[in-house]
Amino acid sequence: MSRPPSSPTFKENAAAALADPALQGALHFVETNFPARRRAAVEALPEFDALRDSARAIKDHTLAHLDLYLEAFEQKVIENGGHVHFAPTAADANRIVVEICRAKNARLVTKGKSMVGEEIGLNAHLEAAGIRPVETDLGEYIVQIRDELPSHIIMPAVHLNKAQVADDFRRVHTDLPRDRDLSEPTALLAEARATLREKYFEADVGITGANFLVAETGTAVIVTNEGNGDLTATLPKVHVVITSIEKLVPTLEDLSQLLRVLARSATAQEMSVYTTLFTGPRRSDDPDGPEEFHVVLLDNGRSAMLAGAFHDMLRCIRCGACLNHCPVYHAVGGHAYGWVYPGPMGAVLTPALIGVDQAGHLPNASSFCGRCEEVCPVKIPLPRLMRTWRERAFSRHISPKTERAGLGLWAFFAKRPKLYRLAFGLGMRLLARLGRTRGRFSWLPLASGWTAHRDLAAPQGATFQAQWRKARRNA
Amino acid sequence: MSAREQVFSAIRRGLGVTGDEAPRRKIVADRLADHPTGVVPSRGKLEGDERIGLFLRMIERAAGTAMRLAGPDELPGAVLDYLKRAGLPPALRRGEDAYLAGVPWNRTPDLVITIGPSDGHDLVAISHAVAGIAETGTLMLTSGSENPTTLNFLPDHHLVVVEADTVVGDLEAAFARLREREGAEHGMPRSVDLITGPSRSADIEQTLILGAHGPRRLHVIVIGDPRKLRASPAARKRRAKAAAAAAETSPPVAR
């Protein structure tokens, strides 16, 4: 029922993305805009790096005691009058949410942005059950009416320009005058605001994700800039939080540490506009708020990651910084990755969640420049984890035959140093001659597996080993 | 096996634990009871007027507006002024908050004030914050009939009153106030809203636009003088206890 991933055709997706001028324009904006803004926000806080260490330690500590913090969280939610549901798989989570909606005879639900909701394909399941989901985050609303996946975990519609959005609004908002002026983003936002305002009041159930869960208090924390998450959580009779088990932190103090790195990493803000702590349903003397509060806790492969090589990935707080700093993401955008999670974090997480046979290409979508790890607020060693996937794919014989043959050949030379120096020295000089004019090759005999998708920088004339020896002599 | 057991046993298998290990249980129980503080930015350690100054600056950096008043008596005039300048009708929605109820609103008879949550038809609301957080210019508001949550999100203009002596340096100090408030033994309020500036979106071509789904403007009014800092009863108690403990453990001072 949910969209099948297109990750297996990553190479074709990437080629199409590179040839799409509208997309390239949008991506150029990410590249030129975000890294500088994040750097300014980080430099304004001298304690930022200490906070990253603190954030990483908190996540590691919580993961090491995840069962016990989950118990504590569950108990507090119940004490506060809420419900906790455990969902081992995506199918379980969808069934639970649909059942909650059915029990209320819900016809319309409003939704805050939730990557877990995207991961399980929740909208498709709600629609199949005759329930209409309406996304309320502006970016999510745009990709919903286009029937697309978000192309970024923080800015879902970052791949589009305003003219494309205006066309979509004209297509969908048919009750408005056709000749209205939608040339500026302000007009588009005003139209979305007015359209969605009505929906908050009509909705029977509000579904949001959560950025963090606090074990100490049984609280779900939702961070937004638009205020849509709060209206979704406050106005309908039922609030459902769809989230996953690794979102836990122990206490409000721990939450404070993570909030300080999240907003700066995600949007270069000191603090997002709305950080809301939701604990249970409306109290007896409350004048507003939902009558029911549900938390659905998804596992979907995460518990299996606790033991293995990809444990560190469970620290991820979905800030999007690794996407914003990734040259591959800048070149091909989010949709090329073919599933919900793009960029470096997606290249590590997607194979873990949908299988390396489906997503084996993604860990190759890296230049190993290391910028993702440098900016990650919880210091996840993303390049190393991508490399681990590559090794696994290789040992499981998933990588293409030519690549295996090439590596076999390299291994043959590598074990014979003299031959290696001779053969590679010759090759390097040849390549340097050929590439002198442009400094790079877009095509090379026998290397089309590489050059079909990226240019190869021309070598500078001597091998690394030769340069090393020369440098040592000169020193 | 229930879904719950399935998830717990998968986690415990992943961690190689049974869940019954006493040392692990103690580590978790202690962490939850002690809730230790981590890294707090030094800018959160400012005091008095400097702290209020940072608070106001950070609000403005987040595209909010801010002003200071000497006392609650000045509030009605300041509110009427704001409405006039923004070209708004003299109408205001508020909750049952005791501080706001104690303001001499009868000084501005033109101002129509109604009380209760919002149904989406109010242009302007006023709330009373539990705390202001100087490090980021953030307001802390809690749900309840005193300051209904709908007032924070539905009106176009949100005015928020902060008493100067409730402006704290950092987020941890604001959470400490939350733990010490009346009724804290019953746990958290339904919602705790940390608000930093007016609502916004940059989802279309990364053009930042104020007024997405929530208020288009956020106006913060700090009332009073921070120098008359009064500690909360719980903080006073804690300090006395710490002093007593220190007296017990430290050697007598030679005179």
Ligand code: SF4
């Ligand atoms: S991997 Fe790190 S940088 Fe990337 S989204 Fe997760 S927390 Fe952010």
